């Protein structure tokens with residue numbers, strides 16, 4: 145029997161899990177078989193009974209084995225495994241300067257490669273694009289405004305759009321004044337402005353771990369440092385862990401998806417959001433909330449913005465139409481809290497204003513009621529795609545991979561075996577006509593090498609199934625190495 149490597153960075157209990165998985169793979173144990181007792185395995189490996197128990201509990205939570213009272217643990221029949229919150233101790237991170245640019249560049253480039261199925265980029269709108277409705281509205285606007293369409297717009301954007309958006313927040317109980325809002329070039333510019341309102345070069349920004357790579361790159365380009373905060377696969381940023389990070393490092397600002405995390409698809413509860421704002425405002429630390437996925441929820445109700453709980457004006461809300469209607473229009477917004485003046489100044493200095501034609505089109509889309517009807521279909525389509533994609537991955541990937549169960553958004557986060565580095569087969573996947581996002585670009589400190597993100601924001605067709613099979617073959621190949 146292979147002995148455990150006590151000097152490895154991998155936890156001992158994870159090595160026990162891998163041992164059980166290998167036994168299953170080699171056929172040494174089969175569905176229905178009883179596993180060695182805790183005592184037997186602990187003495188065979190020379191490790192403690194609680195360590196073996198931790199492994200068995202984890203395998204039970206993953207659905208691989210089941211416990212029978214008074215009898216022991218048994219191997220269950222094969223099924224898709226859900227990625228569960230990590231119970232092992234989270235290794236806390238130091239603030240780091242970020243650098244995984246070349247891989248990020250390749251992921252972006254792959255979106256525009258001909259004959260490549262882009263599963264590496266999160267574009268939910270692909271699943272149900274509203275292009276025809278938007279084109280119709282834009283044509284109608286162009287007949288009304290000719291000269292104005294090519295002029296500069298106001299720095300903070302179209303007043304009617306701001307008013308319409310503010311009303312939507314007010315319906316959720318959030319007191320937003322449209323005069324304070326700034327229309328931006330996508331959520332990315334909103335976040336960039338928000339960061340510059342409260343932090344400068346060298347300052348530390350707390351981010352989720354894992355975190356959307358575009359934000360990591362943004363922090364890098366502003367010369368700031370990132371520190372990662374443990375983020376749960378089910379309910380987002382862990383407040384206790386955040387508190388520890390704040391006690392250890394002079395964090396200047398937190399940048400979190402308070403609704404749906406990309407890539408986890410996890411969602412904070414209202415209580416957590418409230419606790420988060422309370423904690424940060426008690427320490428006078430601003431919160432930048434990234435709300436781009438808030439309208440793509442699979443729960444009963446839209447997640448409430450953290451802005452609702454702000455008493456000191458330290459919460460800045462950033463969002464856009466990129467994930468719901470038209471990423472190419474580049475229309476986003478910022479609710480800047482008490483940083484209104486700075487936000488407008490930075491917007492003016494950075495990009496002067498945002499294109500008006502797209503803003504008018506989206507305003508008409510909202511006011512006509514078509515946007516909300518579109519959202520309903522989009523959410524339904526994505527939810528359906530999500531289940532189909534999970535089933536396909538369970539069928540074609542090695543059985544030990546664990547897959548997230550998102551509560552919204554358009555991506556799956558997949559954990560492969562610990563020795564698999566998904567960036568190593570990225571180029572091969574592209575050569576075979578499919579892209580994905582390797583896990584390591586979702587962490588400033590390069591964690592998640594054995595993870596990958598796959599998008600189900602796609603128009604479903606046979607090619608998608610074929611692409612998942614292609615990726616499955618590569619993961620099999622690299623798992624067996």
Ligand SMILES: Cc1ncc(COP(=O)(O)O)c(C=O)c1O
Nearest residue numbers: 330331332356406434436464466
């Ligand atoms: C979590 C998250 N935040 C922000 C953005 C940027 O959004 P936008 O395209 O509106 O700039 C993205 C885009 O992928 C995202 O996934």
